Amino acid sequence: xxxxKVGFISFAHMHAASYLLGMLKRDDVEVVGxxxxxxERVRPYSVDRGIRYYADYNELLAEELDAVxxxxxxxxxxxxxxxxxxxxxxxxxxxxxxxSESEMLEMIQVCQDNGVQLMTAxxxxxxxxxxxxxxxxxxxxxxxILAMKGTNRGSMPGGWFIERDKxxxxxxxxxxxxxxxLMHWFTGSKAEEVYAHAETLFNDTEIDDAGMVHVKFANxxxxxxxxxxxxxxxxxxxxxxxxxxxGTKGVLNIDSFAQKNDVYSxxxxxxxxxxWGDDMDEGLVNSFVESxxxxxxxxxxxxxxxxxxxxxxxxxxxxSTKRTVQLKAQG
Numbered sequence: 001x002x003x004x005k006v007g008f009i010s011f012a013h014m015h016a017a018s019y020l021l022g023m024l025k026r027d028d029v030e031v032v033g034x035x036x037x038x039x040e041r042v043r044p045y046s047v048d049r050g051i052r053y054y055a056d057y058n059e060l061l062a063e064e065l066d067a068v069x070x071x072x073x074x075x076x077x078x079x080x081x082x083x084x085x086x087x088x089x090x091x092x093x094x095x096x097x098x099x100s101e102s103e104m105l106e107m108i109q110v111c112q113d114n115g116v117q118l119m120t121a122x123x124x125x126x127x128x129x130x131x132x133x134x135x136x137x138x139x140x141x142x143x144x145i146l147a148m149k150g151t152n153r154g155s156m157p158g159g160w161f162i163e164r165d166k167x168x169x170x171x172x173x174x175x176x177x178x179x180x181x182l183m184h185w186f187t188g189s190k191a192e193e194v195y196a197h198a199e200t201l202f203n204d205t206e207i208d209d210a211g212m213v214h215v216k217f218a219n220x221x222x223x224x225x226x227x228x229x230x231x232x233x234x235x236x237x238x239x240x241x242x243x244x245x246x247g248t249k250g251v252l253n254i255d256s257f258a259q260k261n262d263v264y265s266x267x268x269x270x271x272x273x274x275x276w277g278d279d280m281d282e283g284l285v286n287s288f289v290e291s292x293x294x295x296x297x298x299x300x301x302x303x304x305x306x307x308x309x310x311x312x313x314x315x316x317x318x319x320s321t322k323r324t325v326q327l328k329a330q331g
Contacts, residue, residue, distance in 0.1 A: 001027070001028055002028075004028060004067065004289050004292050005029075005063075005066045006023055006030070006065065006068065006069060006289075007032050007034070007035065007061070007063065007065045008020060008033070008034045008035065008068070008071070009035045009036075009057045009070050010036050010057070010073075011045065012036075012041075012071060013072070013094045015094060015123075015281060016069070016071035017045060019071065019121075020045055020069075021282075022279070022281055022284075022285035023069075023285055023289070025282070026286070028289065028293060032060070032063055032064070033051060033053065033054050034046040034051055034054065034060075035053075035054035035055070036053075036055075039053060039055065057080060058083065061083060061084060061089060065087075067089055067091065068084045068089045068090075070084070070094060071094045073160050073166040073167065074168045075165060075167070077094070077096075077107070078098050078099075078106065082110045084116075085107075085110045085111045085113075085116050086114060088114060088116060090116045090117045091118045092119045092284075093118065093121060093305070094121045095120055095177045095305060096177045096308070097305030097308075097309050098306075098309060099168035099313075101310050101313065104305065104309060104310070105306065111302060117292070117297070118298075118301065119288050119291070119298035119299075119300055119302070120301065120305030120308075122181045122182075122284070122300050123280040124179070124256065125182065125185065126278070126283025127256045127280045128259065128277060129256055129258065130243075130256060133243070133245070137186050137245070137247075137252070140249075141249070141250065142248075143247040143248030143249030143250065144247060144248045145186065145221050145245055145246070146222075146246050146248060147222050147223060148224075148244065148245050149223070149225075149244045150179040150183065150226070150241075151225070151242045151243075152179045152226070152240070152241050153240055154171070154238050154239030154240075155232070155233070155238045156171075156203045156205065156229040157229075161174060162205045164206075169207070169208065169316060170198075170207035170209055170229070171198075171208055171209045171210060171211055171227050171229040172196065172208050172211040172227055172312055172315050173312045173313075173316075175227030175229075175239075176213055176225060176311060176312040177309050179243065180308040181300070181305075181307075181308040182243065183217075183223055183225075184307055186245065187221050188219075189217040189218045190307055190327075190329075191217055191218075191311050192327050193324055193326060193327070194213065194215055194314040194318050194325045194327065195213075195214040195318050196211060196212065196213045196214065196314075196315035196316070196319045197211060197212045198210070198211040199319075201228075202228070202229060202230050208319075209229040209230075210229070210230065211227050211319070212224065212225070213225045213227060215311060234270050236271050237257065237272075237275075240257060241257065257273065257275065259275060260273040260274060260275045260276065287299050310327060311327070
């Protein structure tokens with residue numbers, strides 16, 4: 001059996017570890033190496049597991065690889081993706097895809113020019129309740145969608161996430177993209193108007209940790225999303241992903257992390273969730289590997305990443321100007 005050869009570039013984003021573990025479970029994947037400028041950060045995943053370490057990701061790109069997984073700081077996504085594409089490697093890139101519309105469109109174009117696939121890391125598409133909701137919507141069980149209300153409320157992650165030059169933005173950028181991708185997926189339409197509010201309410205930081213994003217889609221659907229870092233340290237987990245979808249024939253509710261047990265422990269001193277449901281990160285990894293292995297189009301494209309991230313970018317413009325922002329139609 002020919003194995004898909006994969007390299008990892010940067011473990012700056014916490015999802016890198018779970019993506020790696022998902023890859024290592026597969027018999028048809030060979031993890032060739034891990035590149036990161038911080039050797040100690042990746043030691044538990046590289047040297048300690050017998051995976052070759054590279055201080056310079058360009059040296060990893062020079063190896064015989066089919067694909068790379070990029071989990072760097074947001075500000076480096078475009079640079080690394082373009083280098084990987086030029087080296088002929090397929091790319092799975094952590095979200096948000098990029099920090100500007102022009103940057104993301106260039107990433108997509110460079111991948112197309114070099115004949116490689118670009119997949120955006122939106123693992124929420126692989127949550128059981130989300131996939132069941134998509135099936136119900138496509139089957140017409142709630143009729144035509146009229147409106148949606150979503151949340152992706154999390155805990156303030158700290159680190160480079162609150163350094164604007166590395167992250168590009170706070171909670172509004174970090175959490176708008178996940179649920180906005182689901183909204184695009186469910187409606188089959190793209191956001192064309194954005195009105196948003198963003199400020200700092202919950203944490204001692206200079207970057208936004210609160211927001212409310214209102215969107216109108218090209219097909220007339222309206223939606224609102226709370227992407228705030230409003231979950232504090234006593235919350236059972238890092239946050240939530242919920243959606244209420246109102247249709248002409250019914251209403252559908254999604255609580256993405258409801259596959260859990262409630263645990264009350266004297267050890268932790270707080271309530272906790274013991275999650276027993278499907279692993280969304282593993283679902284993402286499996287989809288990417290199978291697309292590369294079988295020569296099929298990836299399920300979540302660079303264009304999908306672009307359309308969701310540009311809503312977050314427009315949200316900051318709207319919050320600053322206190323006006324509705326019109327999004328230009330793309331081909």
